[in-house]
Amino acid sequence: MVEFLCTICSKTYPIDTDVWHCECGGIFEVTDLPAFDPKAIITDEYTLWRYRRLFSFEDEAHIVSMGEGFTPIVETNIYGLPIQAKLEYMSPTGSYKDRGASVLVSYLNRFDKLRPVVEDSSGNAGASLAAYTARIGIKARVFVPADASGPKLSQIAIYGAELNPVEGPRSAAEQAAHEAAEKEYYASHVYNPLFMIGLRTFAYEVVEQLGWRAPDNIVFPVGHGTFLLSTYRGFQHMLDAGVIDRMPRFFAVQARACDPIFQAYRRGFEDVQPVVAGATVAEGIRIAGPPRGRQVLEAIRTSGGAVLTVTDREIIRARRAMARLGLFIEPTSAAAVAGLRKLDKMLDSENVTVVPLTGSGLKAPVTP
Ligand SMILES: [Zn+2]
Known part of the structure; x- marks a missing residue:
């Protein structure tokens, strides 16, 4: 049975609880979901709900869907590096959320x-x-x-x-x-584990769309880091079941003006301390004190990935470079693309590198 699990004291709560944190103050994750079984996928359902048996959501009548998930993967080449761009901005409201x-x-x-x-x-x-x-x-x-x-x-x-x-x-x-x-x-997108269950499906899709194999690298724009963390849990779910044979490396890109996870990474800390948030065009990742920072950092380190920062100038240039490839994204999404330029020593052109394009360009005015 799926339950909420306190990340501090390990007390469990039913998933229909009205409380959003444990009585000890700890925040929740979900306990282990049923083992990942590719045969459980509903293959004629072309939304993320094709994976619903993997999180024990059996009653179809209660699904609230507008066709989200199953976003296209488009191969493109930027800064001399081939990437698999996953077009999350093609979601019903224009973002992976x-x-x-x-x-x-x-x-x-x-x-x-x-x-x-x-x-x-x-x-x-x-x-x-x-x-x-x-x-x-x-x-x-x-x-x-x-x-x-x-x-x-x-x-x-x-x-x-x-x-x-x-x-x-x-x-x-x-x-x-x-x-x-x-x-x-x-209904928090940060604290509520039910939201994070939905984000996990990104991992399942990537593996399925790449022909049942894990990519070598995944590069995320990171503020709270819940998308990265949920995707990591999704890959772990498949790894535990032997569906994939290795974990991709997870890379996090933060805006230099607001980079608490980078600061902790650089200093070798396990916990993330809040910073003072400066101004940045990447408003979606302008998070001074991410509550799940510790778990995000642990996932990145365990996977052999890294954390890096980019400036607004680099973000704006990356946004334009992507638009010239036909891919119109918001500045927050462009942060991950800008990061690719600095990862060239860690990424091989033979590698399969996935970059989620998290939000639509239509959500943010274009600066000339
Ligand atoms: Zn607790």
């Missing part, structure tokens, strides 16, 4: 929890949650930094979610959500 939101909201539907939910986000997660909750008439309240602006906020609002601007840094919006979560369900 739809994987998490679809699975989380489907569980809420299955648990018959149709009362209001809260979330804090300045962008893609809020938009995704707003869209999926709208599908089944759940009210979503999204706490956003008061200085956030642009297309993502309009996107959250037009789906019908309530925008709650909070003065101060991004962490103030998170704090406000934590307070609201005392009474309302916290």
